[in-house]
Amino acid sequence: GEDVEQSLFLSVREGDSSVINCTYTDSSSTYLYWYKQEPGAGLQLLTYIFSNMDMKQDQRLTVLLNKKDKHLSLRIADTQTGDSAIYFCAESRNAGNMLTFGGGTRLMVKP
Amino acid sequence: DAGITQSPRHKVTETGTPVTLRCHQTENHRYMYWYRQDPGHGLRLIHYSYGVKDTDKGEVSDGYSVSRSKTEDFLLTLESATSSQTSVYFCAISPGEFTGELFFGEGSRLTVL
Numbered sequence: 001g002e003d004v005e006q007s008l009f010l011s012v013r014e015g016d017s018s019v020i021n022c023t024y025t026d027s028s029s030t031y032l033y034w035y036k037q038e039p040g041a042g043l044q045l046l047t048y049i050f051s052n053m054d055m056k057q058d059q060r061l062t063v064l065l066n067k068k069d070k071h072l073s074l075r076i077a078d079t080q081t082g083d084s085a086i087y088f089c090a091e092s093r094n095a096g097n098m099l100t101f102g103g104g105t106r107l108m109v110k111p
Numbered sequence: 112d113a114g115i116t117q118s119p120r121h122k123v124t125e126t127g128t129p130v131t132l133r134c135h136q137t138e139n140h141r142y143m144y145w146y147r148q149d150p151g152h153g154l155r156l157i158h159y160s161y162g163v164k165d166t167d168k169g170e171v172s173d174g175y176s177v178s179r180s181k182t183e184d185f186l187l188t189l190e191s192a193t194s195s196q197t198s199v200y201f202c203a204i205s206p207g208e209f210t211g212e213l214f215f216g217e218g219s220r221l222t223v224l
């Protein structure tokens with residue numbers, strides 16, 4: 001089964017905030033990542049958070065980590081049509097590059 | 112964009128035939144990875160390499176082999192393709208072991224009939 005789980009789909013209106021959620025099972029995860037995949041392309045790293053942090057903000061992106069519930073979220077403020085993509089949550093258990101990815105959440109932004 | 116080229120980008124083949132996918136990088140990165148992407152499963156690691164001739168298995172390595180004879184090339188081979196190997200295959204590279212940032216190629220879509 002999946003060690004990292006995400007909902008499949010999210011639809012928002014342009015200008016609204018988007019919140020994409022992720023749950024993971026391994027409490028030893030050291031880093032957690034958000035990757036973005038645009039149509040026909042590979043994945044690109046958006047942001048990451050170290051497990052001893054609760055929150056990280058980077059321009060329109062806010063990552064929240066609840067270690068107790070093993071829950072990670074990505075908030076995109078003022079969502080634009082260019083944010084339409086698939087977003088993947090990933091965890092790393094030893095601070096290395098052996099990442100375990102979730103199934104991805106497809107974000108659709110309506111004008 | 113990281114210099115990663117995957118070839119072929121699209122391939123249709125028949126069950127039982129051998130298939131080789133190539134990943135070529137111009138970044139001189141040490142680490143290279145092969146993932147497959149399937150709906151609902153995200154990306155799953157097939158094999159990875161941590162140097163020339165140094166490779167190891169990932170989560171879903173059965174039915175796949177890899178080779179890395181040069182820093183810049185990482186080959187993924189399906190010795191006898193099956194329909195369950197129909198997928199999109201992504202190569203990724205990383206400069207170091209502990210960065211967590213992978214740079215991905217554009218993917219190779221393989222259909223096994």
